[in-house]
Amino acid sequence: MTYCTTCGHQIALGQFCHQCGAPIAEPVTEPIAEPPLVAPVGGGAASTAVREPATAGLTSAAPTAPITPLPTGPLPPAARYPLYATEHASPATTEQTAERAAVPPTPTTASTPRGRRRAWWIGGVAALVVTGAGAVGAVRLVGGQEGPSPLGAAAGSVREGSEDAAGGDSPAPTEDLTPLVTTVQVPGTAPDSADARTGEPVTFGSQNLTDGDESTAWRVAGDASGSSLVIDLGREVELREVGLVNGYAKSYPGYDGYRANRRVSAVRWTFDDGSSVVQRLDEDRSMQAIGIDTVRTERVVLEILRTAAPGGRNFTAISELRLGGADG
The missing domain is CATH 2.60.120.260 (Galactose-binding domain-like)
Structure with missing residues (x-):
């Protein structure tokens, strides 16, 4: 298993760290030389002596990159998807991330644009209802007022006024x-x-x-x-x-x-x-x-x-x- 040399995050596949986005250095291994078997001269038994490998003409292998020890303490938070190499990890802790995922913020009706529109619409309808009720009451008070007839009609009878012959606003006498x-x-x-x-x-x-x-x-x-x-x-x-x-x-x-x-x-x-x-x-x-x-x-x-x-x-x-x- 490979770990990131920058943040210590465990890496399965890829050329960049899923946590911090740093490039992953390819590990370099040194080939191990196997000593060749030497046949005896003249068909005799094989020699049991170990022959030292020849080093003449060989170049030294490239130095191996230093390996950073594994970090101690709690594991880093799980990788977020999708994640890009140019995106940096959030400094939030694992507990804070889990809390935000479990309890997403719920906007109130009044705080969102749609809520504000809905509140405005409800308020407008209420205002129209109140205005209409007031207008009906005014009409009843002005146009439906009952009173005694000038000819002595019983209380509760309705009498409609009429304009005089000259077209004035006051009713003609009855x-x-x-x-x-x-x-x-x-x-x-x-x-x-x-x-x-x-x-x-x-x-x-x-x-x-x-x-x-x-x-x-x-x-x-x-x-x-x-x-x-x-x-x-x-x-x-x-x-x-x-x-x-x-x-x-x-x-x-x-x-x-x-x-x-x-x-x-x-x-x-x-x-x-x-x-x-x-x-x-x-x-x-x-x-x-x-x-x-x-x-x-x-x-x-x-x-x-x-x-x-x-x-x-x-x-x-x-x-x-x-x-x-x-x-x-």
Whole structure:
């Protein structure tokens, strides 16, 4: 086995040391002269005397290169591959090399270019989400704010503002147009009754829908779902709001007309231009009004879509109508 004369590393093959890259000197060996056998003169027995080799005319062999003794102590680290003659060995110890090989450094997400790009991308998406949520909240606060109707609509109803005729930003004032109603055509009328307290007669004609008194009502026997009322304003108006009291709102100790009779839970309002709007109503005996897109109309058709089950008196009742907008 051959060892490097510079660093002492064991060498198997090659002309350079795998560890330090130094060239390897070729070992020179001196030939050993064997004494020739000399035959005896005259065929006698061979002489047993040793004959000295002749040295005349021979040149001395080249001097042998000095051999460095093997190093003592721990073995040098194993060779790294690929290794070139011009590359110098690392001064790191065997323990440090093994530690680095066993635990390679793991770059953090933020310290690498790809990690920085990923962190930037995640941050950008988060910022967009927060901005979008803020914008939606602002729209809800500005455009979806609920408030009481100028005609006394129940809390929770939605009213849309409209611009005035001059094109300004402020909404035009809304008038109560209910007193303009000339007639209301109804699908039927329930028989008259009597007040249990006073004994006075109680009527349920269509005039009760626009008299401004919520203790009176138009009433018809049974479930009026699918029936329609035709409201005539007498002239074309600009309509912006519609509503009704969806049951018999009269009550006194021992009698609750709203719970005893059917309540209207959904209606459709239709106007002269063919447009319509559906209104869903709550179990609330007060006026329930909604804002609509401004429409010019002379007649309004009110279709009863659904009623709630009665509490003992199978009649459908509406105490009052409300129409709002501008006359003319």
